Amino acid sequence: MIRDITLGQYYQTDSVVHRLDPRVKLIATLLFICSLFVVNQAAGYVVAVVFLALAIRLSHVPFRFMVRGMRAILFLLVLTFGFNLFLTPGEAVFQVWKLTVTREGITMAVKMAVRLSLLIIGSSVMTLTTTPNNLTDGLERLLKPLQKLRVPVHEIAMMMSIALRFIPILLEETDKIMKAQTARGASFDEGNLLQRAKSMVPLLVPLFISAFRRANDLAMAMEARCYRGGDGRTKMKPLHYEKRDYLTYVVLLAYFAVCIVIGRIMPWGRIF
Amino acid sequence: MEIIKTENLVFDYIRRDEEGNVEGITTAVDNVNLEVMPGDFIAVLGHNGSGKSTLAKHFNAILMPTEGTVWVDGMDTGDADRLWEIRQRAGMVFQNPDNQIIGQVVEEDVGFGPENMGVPTKEIWERVEESLRAVGMYEFRKYAPNKLSGGQKQRVSIAGVLAMHPKCIVLDEPTAMLDPGGCREVIRSVRALNDVERVTVILITHYMEEIVYADKVFVMDGGRIAMQGTPREIFSQVEKLQELRLDVPKVTLLSHELRKSGLPLPPGILTVKELVGALGALYSGRK
Numbered sequence: 271m272i273r274d275i276t277l278g279q280y281y282q283t284d285s286v287v288h289r290l291d292p293r294v295k296l297i298a299t300l301l302f303i304c305s306l307f308v309v310n311q312a313a314g315y316v317v318a319v320v321f322l323a324l325a326i327r328l329s330h331v332p333f334r335f336m337v338r339g340m341r342a343i344l345f346l347l348v349l350t351f352g353f354n355l356f357l358t359p360g361e362a363v364f365q366v367w368k369l370t371v372t373r374e375g376i377t378m379a380v381k382m383a384v385r386l387s388l389l390i391i392g393s394s395v396m397t398l399t400t401t402p403n404n405l406t407d408g409l410e411r412l413l414k415p416l417q418k419l420r421v422p423v424h425e426i427a428m429m430m431s432i433a434l435r436f437i438p439i440l441l442e443e444t445d446k447i448m449k450a451q452t453a454r455g456a457s458f459d460e461g462n463l464l465q466r467a468k469s470m471v472p473l474l475v476p477l478f479i480s481a482f483r484r485a486n487d488l489a490m491a492m493e494a495r496c497y498r499g500g501d502g503r504t505k506m507k508p509l510h511y512e513k514r515d516y517l518t519y520v521v522l523l524a525y526f527a528v529c530i531v532i533g534r535i536m537p538w539g540r541i542f
Numbered sequence: 543m544e545i546i547k548t549e550n551l552v553f554d555y556i557r558r559d560e561e562g563n564v565e566g567i568t569t570a571v572d573n574v575n576l577e578v579m580p581g582d583f584i585a586v587l588g589h590n591g592s593g594k595s596t597l598a599k600h601f602n603a604i605l606m607p608t609e610g611t612v613w614v615d616g617m618d619t620g621d622a623d624r625l626w627e628i629r630q631r632a633g634m635v636f637q638n639p640d641n642q643i644i645g646q647v648v649e650e651d652v653g654f655g656p657e658n659m660g661v662p663t664k665e666i667w668e669r670v671e672e673s674l675r676a677v678g679m680y681e682f683r684k685y686a687p688n689k690l691s692g693g694q695k696q697r698v699s700i701a702g703v704l705a706m707h708p709k710c711i712v713l714d715e716p717t718a719m720l721d722p723g724g725c726r727e728v729i730r731s732v733r734a735l736n737d738v739e740r741v742t743v744i745l746i747t748h749y750m751e752e753i754v755y756a757d758k759v760f761v762m763d764g765g766r767i768a769m770q771g772t773p774r775e776i777f778s779q780v781e782k783l784q785e786l787r788l789d790v791p792k793v794t795l796l797s798h799e800l801r802k803s804g805l806p807l808p809p810g811i812l813t814v815k816e817l818v819g820a821l822g823a824l825y826s827g828r829k
Contacts, residue, residue, distance in 0.1 A: 403646050435646050438688045484641045491642035494602050494634040495702065496626050496658040506653035506666045 281398045287329035288399045291515045292408025298325075298522050299396045305529040306385050306392075314532045315384055321525050322392055329399050336394045340387065347386055354379035406431045411509055424500030432488070440481060447476050543616060545710050545742050546578040546601055546632065550610035553596055570596040572765035573610070580709065583736045584744045585753035585773075588762035589787045597762065598714045598746045602634040615709055630659060633703030635713045639695035640687075648690070648698050649674070649683040655706040666705075673704040676739060677731045693724025697731050704735070710742040711735065717749065725749070750777075750791045754812045761786060778810030793817050 287295070306318060326336060340347070360374030400408070410427035417423050448458065451472050458469050553571040556564055570593045578584050588594040599605040600612045603619040612619045615631045633655075636642045645651030649670050656666045674680040677697040687695055696716050703711055713732065717725040729752050736743045745752060753759050759776045761769035763786045769776055776783070780798040783790050790798070797811040797820070806824065811817050 403650075431646065432644065435644065435687075438686075439640050442688075484638075487636065487638060487641035488644070490604060491634075491636055492644060492654075494604060494629060494636075495644075495655040495706065496629050497654070498626065498658065502660045504657055504660050504663060504666065506650060506657055506663060506670070508663055 280401050281331045281335055283330050285328060285330040285399070286514065287325065287395070289514070290399075290518060291509055291511055292400050292404045293412055293509065294511075294515045294518050294522075295396045295400055296405070296408050296412060298518065299393055301522055301526050302392045303389055305526055306388055308526075308529045308533040310381075310533060314529060315388070317525075317528055317532060318388055322388060322395070325395050326391075329395055331395070331398045335398055336391045338394075340390055343386065343390055347383060350386060351379045351383045354382050402434045403431060406434070407507070407509055424503075428500075436481075436484070439484070440477065443480060444473065444477055447473055543580075544577045544613070545580045545582075545615055546576075546744070547613045548574055548576050548597075548600070548607075548610065549613075550575060551597070551600065551607050551612060552609035553593075553600065553605060554608045555596075570765055571600070571607075574765075574767055576760060576767065576770075578710070578742060578744060580742055581736075581740050582742055583733070583755060583757045584742075585756035585759045586744065586746045586762060587748065587750070587753055587759055587776075587788065589748055592762040593765040594746045594748075594762045595714050596765075598634070598712050598744070601632050601710070601712045601744065603628045604634070626659075630655075630706050631708055632710045632712055633706055633708035635696070635699050635703055635711065635716050637715045637718050639692055639699055639719070642699050643687045643695060643702075646686060647683075648679065648685050648687060651687060651698060652683075652701045652705050655702055659706060669705040669707070670701075673701040674698075676704055676735060677701045691724060692720045693727035696720065696724065696728045700728070700731055700735070704739075704741070708741065710744065712744045712746070714746045715748070716745075717747065717752065725752075729755075748788070750789055750794075754791070761788070773812055774810035776810075777812055 302318070302322070309315060309318065326333060355371055355375045355378075356369040358372055358375035358378045360372035362370050363373050363376065364371055397405075406427050409430075410423055413421070413423045413426075452458070456469060456472055458473070459466070461469070551571055551574040552569065555568045555570050557566045557568070559565050572593070574597060586594045586597065596605065600607060600619065601614060603612075603614070603625055606620060614628045617624045617628050617631075619625075619628055621628075643651050644654050652670045652673055653666050656669050661669065670683075671680065674683055677700050679694060679697050679701055682690060682694065682698075687698065690698065700711070700713075700716075711732075716732075717728050720728065732743055732745065733755055735741045745756065747753065753776075754773050756773055759769075759771060759773055760767050761776060761783070768786055769779065769782065777790065777794045780790050780795065791812070793814050793816075794811055797807050797817050801807045801809065807817075807820050811820060
């Protein structure tokens with residue numbers, strides 16, 4: 271049923287990683303992605319893989335959920351792999367038709383593929399263990415310093431969470447409008463691409479109108495409940511760091527330091 | 543002192559064309575005077591376009607009067623400095639439950655009002671628990687709003703207003719989009735609030751059945767107050783209600799017809815139970 275859809279890809283279970291402060295997870299993901307570009311040799315990637323494996327293990331999320339995120343970028347992955355494989359100049363290993371595979375090409379292709387996969391799996395660990403709501407809260411707090419630069423951080427976070435709240439409602443509405451239009455003879459899955467795009471118009475117009483009406487109602491309801499922006503607002507679920515969060519920061523720093531050390535000591539090397 | 547008082551309240555909707563010239567004026571509320579005492583259960587009745595929702599939006603300072611004044615707990619709604627205080631005193635529940643729930647989890651939505659008011663975190667939790675218990679939705683506190691039924695969503699909205707500790711709750715057709723079961727749930731919660739918590743309730747509706755329990759009823763027509771009185775006084779004037787295009791409850795209609803054909807029943811019967819009682823008394827009197 272459409273009302274049962276889960277937002278984002280949060281995997282409901284209880285683990286240390288789930289309980290971590292969202293800020294820690296956001297920063298960890300960022301650091302992990304940076305670390306992938308700091309290291310450039312087999313040893314470095316081994317460290318990254320071990321670190322990630324540990325995080326996955328602690329998160330109690332089945333590995334297949336992590337891989338699920340990969341499906342979306344499979345095409346990109348294959349493309350990068352192919353380009354790097356065939357288009358890197360260097361010492362030729364073998365030739366297929368007009369394309370030459372070089373030793374450097376193989377190295378580069380494998381490296382990029384490993385980087386990309388780790389990057390995606392790494393961010394999946396965050397999205398799988400953090401509710402969208404929590405993530406928004408974390409972002410709001412992390413970006414708070416930007417408020418001094420007049421960036422409307424609270425407003426952006428509020429918009430994000432309202433958007434998340436309304437996704438299932440609008441989906442349900444789309445379904446309803448679709449059925450109503452089908453009942454009156456519209457078809458949404460026939461014809462070529464252009465015809466299909468055209469058939470979306472009678473779906474999108476009513477959807478937009480109703481979305482605006484809802485937005486208007488919601489704004490009124492929010493004002494009626496004394497909403498007046500982020501100033502002077504208290505939090506029902508304020509974020510505060512626990513011991514485990516500090517501990518995670520320490521582990522993270524240690525990991526990042528190791529990555530930098532490996533990246534520095536070992537020169538631009540070959541993986542094989 | 544009255545919790546809500548209006549004096550010669552007039553509100554005009556002004557339609558403008560693209561250049562901003564006035565195209566037409568519709569007077570939605572026309573010279574309304576009413577007083578609501580603390581602890582009352584007030585019903586405002588009227589068919590579509592009678593101005594009842596427009597009137598309701600004045601009690602929460604969402605709309606400002608074109609002419610006249612509205613006082614909420616002694617504060618003039620035109621006083622911009624006390625706007626938030628007014629909105630906290632007089633909470634408002636709207637028609638569509640989907641368009642007024644902000645949180646992604648029930649408890650977070652109930653906490654939204656107190657958060658805006660700057661209530662300390664610990665107290666927010668106390669208020670959320672107490673409000674959810676008052677409407678019987680405490681077991682659902684961890685649910686996502688879109689997994690609830692319409693009646694349940696509307697009760698969450700009521701809890702959300704209750705958590706702001708208002709003196710008065712204005713409900714603008716809270717049952718218009720619900721099925722009969724949902725309607726009963728909501729009306730039961732509202733009555734409990736009025737009875738147990740002594741919150742003043744102003745219920746805007748076009749369902750006659752819902753006003754039976756009210757202390758006082760205002761019937762609106764064309765922006766004016768056409769009738770006012772206790773439900774019994776209102777329902778004893780069946781012809782006038784029909785003239786105002788309002789559906790009289792079936793029991794009231796039946797007893798009215800019986801009376802017209804000569805049966806000596808008391809006027810303004812509101813419930814089946816009452817009618818059965820009256821008929822029983824009549825029957826045993828005959829014997």
